[in-house]
Amino acid sequence: MLEKINLKAKIDRKMYKTQKEDLITRLGTLQRQAKSLGIPIMIIFEGWDAAGKGTLINELTVPLDPRSLIVYNGRRQLSDDEIKRPYLWRYWTKTPAKGQIVILDESYYKELINSKIDNNYKKQLMYQEANEFEKTLSDSGILIIKLFIHIGKKEQKKRFESLESHQETSWRVTKADWKQNKNYDEIIKKQDRALELTDNESAHWTVIEGNDHYFAIIKVMDTVARLIEEAVDQNKNTPEIELHSLITETDDPYRTPVLEGIDMTKTLDKEQYKSELKINQEKLKMLEYEIYRKRIPVVLGFEGWDAGGKGGAIKRLCENLDPRGYQVHPTAAPSAEDLAHNWLWRFWKNVPKNGHIAIFDRTWYGRVMVEPIEGFCTAADYNRAFSEINTFERQLTDGGAVVIKFWMNITKEEQEKRFKEREDNPYKQWKITNEDWRNREKWNQYTVAVDRMLLKTSTEKAPWVIVEGNDKLYARIKVIKSVIEAIEKKLNEK
Amino acid sequence: MLEKINLKAKIDRKMYKTQKEDLITRLGTLQRQAKSLGIPIMIIFEGWDAAGKGTLINELTVPLDPRSLIVYNGRRQLSDDEIKRPYLWRYWTKTPAKGQIVILDESYYKELINSKIDNNYKKQLMYQEANEFEKTLSDSGILIIKLFIHIGKKEQKKRFESLESHQETSWRVTKADWKQNKNYDEIIKKQDRALELTDNESAHWTVIEGNDHYFAIIKVMDTVARLIEEAVDQNKNTPEIELHSLITETDDPYRTPVLEGIDMTKTLDKEQYKSELKINQEKLKMLEYEIYRKRIPVVLGFEGWDAGGKGGAIKRLCENLDPRGYQVHPTAAPSAEDLAHNWLWRFWKNVPKNGHIAIFDRTWYGRVMVEPIEGFCTAADYNRAFSEINTFERQLTDGGAVVIKFWMNITKEEQEKRFKEREDNPYKQWKITNEDWRNREKWNQYTVAVDRMLLKTSTEKAPWVIVEGNDKLYARIKVIKSVIEAIEKKLNEK
Structure with a gap:
């Protein structure tokens, strides 16, 4: 040329x-x-x-x-x-x-x-x-x-x-x-x-x-x-595209269900929880230094049903860690600045430095859940999102990162129970809003979206971990253990 | 998954x-x-x-x-x-x-x-x-x-x-x-x-x-x-897109010219031509066996101005070759069957077997010359064509092929001279049609299209060779020598 x-x-x-x-x-x-x-x-x-x-x-x-x-x-x-x-x-x-x-x-x-x-x-x-x-x-x-x-x-x-x-x-x-x-x-x-x-x-x-x-x-x-x-x-x-919900309950009668196959009866008794928590939190703390020393970045994404236990799991995950080594990024509705940029911009900003852990409380997966359900994006945006997400995560893992996404799963009944508890408990009332109840009405639409998301974006290097969350104790231990396992696997690669 | x-x-x-x-x-x-x-x-x-x-x-x-x-x-x-x-x-x-x-x-x-x-x-x-x-x-x-x-x-x-x-x-x-x-x-x-x-x-x-x-x-x-x-x-x-010519003479006043920088005065005297032809045809024949033995496929594409000397160059290139080892594929206007398929289908069909030479007399480059000029394709088709072509050729070279494209260049004056000669010569009258004269009127449009094509599709592994064609003898030798050089380079890689 x-x-x-x-x-x-x-x-x-x-x-x-x-x-x-x-x-x-x-x-x-x-x-x-x-x-x-x-x-x-x-x-x-x-x-x-x-x-x-x-x-x-x-x-x-x-x-x-x-x-x-x-x-x-x-x-x-x-x-x-x-x-x-x-x-x-x-x-x-x-x-x-x-x-x-x-x-x-x-x-x-x-x-x-x-x-x-x-x-x-x-x-x-x-x-x-x-x-x-x-x-x-x-x-x-x-x-x-x-x-x-x-x-x-x-x-x-x-x-x-x-x-x-x-x-x-x-x-x-x-x-x-x-x-x-x-x-x-x-x-x-x-x-x-x-x-x-x-x-x-x-x-x-x-x-x-x-x-x-x-x-x-x-x-x-x-x-x-x-x-x-x-x-x-x-x-x-270019004609303005009218936005509307892209996912209907009856979206596809022969779709591949994932969530319905999960065994939601798993539990852990309190004594075992306590000892497991202690041992694994200690282990994770050691690993935090180890990844710092080896300059490995770690990206943990948390998604799940409202009241699915994301907050509690993140709390136990970080409780014992050195705060210099990790950061929690809550993901709320996008700001005006976020909306003025490419949709991945706000997540790229928070990609961790080598040796650090970034924990996303809700993530880029809003693009394939709330956005198509509420009609915040076009069908073309939604269709592209799966490869855009897989590319984003592959670029992170190509760069040497550990990437895991957690889906905190609870049953519809368990959610109702937790919502009501929150309403009754003055210390937890802030956690429950009318929007939560409205989202709950869309349970079936979310099921369709989440099943599709889990199928299309669980990759070898950036897998989804589905957490059986009806029992909070079981869920928290599973999260910590999964993080430990993924980091250990990465360390053994080197 | x-x-x-x-x-x-x-x-x-x-x-x-x-x-x-x-x-x-x-x-x-x-x-x-x-x-x-x-x-x-x-x-x-x-x-x-x-x-x-x-x-x-x-x-x-x-x-x-x-x-x-x-x-x-x-x-x-x-x-x-x-x-x-x-x-x-x-x-x-x-x-x-x-x-x-x-x-x-x-x-x-x-x-x-x-x-x-x-x-x-x-x-x-x-x-x-x-x-x-x-x-x-x-x-x-x-x-x-x-x-x-x-x-x-x-x-x-x-x-x-x-x-x-x-x-x-x-x-x-x-x-x-x-x-x-x-x-x-x-x-x-x-x-x-x-x-x-x-x-x-x-x-x-x-x-x-x-x-x-x-x-x-x-x-x-x-x-x-x-x-x-x-x-x-x-x-x-999808609304029907109205087709029209995509390239105007004044397309872009600051475009990068390629053709105008070519030294069109190069010549070769007859004696030297004869001896060079003999030596290089012999050499090429040996190389034909060599690539057969080493299972290397060779793809040679010929494009150029009407009366630019494609036919003559191809004739001298093949004259001395073993006909079992090469095949010439003339590219005419696409048939109904061609048009019913993806536009690259008819060229893929003729991709040579390993160890064979495929010579295309006019090629897939019609997609970025005659098609946009005559309005046979959409702007989107034209825009995509450059990467589709580069991808096609890269797939050939990834598969081990030698790929060269020749642009047989002559000046506008030389073309007129040759057209008239053809009209005057009863043996060559079949070679000249009204369409040739019509195409000639679009010389400037073609110049714009060809300059862009040469810039966008000359790649390291599948380069364009621009042949200064006003002197037919010089042109023919340059073509044969370029093929020899490319094959020898490939053989040395191994």
């Missing part, structure tokens, strides 16, 4: 001036339109050193309203928070909200090229993850614009020399820069390969011929304008 | 009878509807041995019109034609035409589970290819229904014993069957993993609880009916 490109593209100064004036007006208008339609835009700048990315970004941003614009510098030193998480974390957390433009001055693409990994499988995974990332964003309506600023070997050399010759700029040219120029013919093949592997349906690359700086400025501005225009047009022409 | 499934699902005989009568009528009606809408349907049956796949397929097909139905048995011995081609070839050639139902009684899925490959990278590639295959088919409107017939370990054992106890059926139980039953608990994990890795957005799995045969029959029929119904509804509600 790159080697075939003719770098002689030029524009004369007069043309440059008129074109640029036009583009400044156009970009300003388009940004306002995109903002009012709530289109999030992510623009990635990549390319050779000294290709002029910095200046091009400056030129592009001149006509844009800075209040809905963020530029991230990808060349800075990574923070500890970033180094200790999957490499996509730092990009997930920077994804644009509705109406926002985010510019990445170098990104994962640069990391892919520079990566020293020579294991085919791992390398392919990294590329796969980048493409999956872009697909997930694009599917949720984020416009991704990828620009590669290309200059020739001679041009690059000339620029380095010119920078070096001026006292104020000479510090900018490093040994690594000269090395890139020296190995240009080799590196161009790597760049090419990376462009090839990441030019996907969701986000195509545009190569900007950068030898003539004026041409490059116009082409960058024009490309961005054209792609925003397309997105604006498309967005205007 | 499988391990969580409760296999107690049952249906009583009375219910079975009424349901089945309903389903027979429904399926018949739906097949007619799908046929009249031109929806192609591919149904895959997988599952345990003795799960009853054969009977289930028979039951399903009873109400269907056999004239638009084909059942393929995946358990037969593979033919030589199949063994010597990429494993997806045998499925590509079986994909349904519009209005047709194809049932695969076991498929690539079974191959994936049984595959002995333990190289992570290669295994992942196989799964990736299966998912890519289904995506490409589904994107072009093929409905894919995947059914996994699940039975328990005990049930399987019972069935094997019952089969063995009757003289007429005892031959059906093999040692491999008993081995599967013995290792059931291990194999179920493999099956699970395969289901997990192939449950994609384009084609979800439905697990059929097979312990109760009557239940399984009803669930299979109901699932197929429901999914066809959905496809019919969706198809009815």
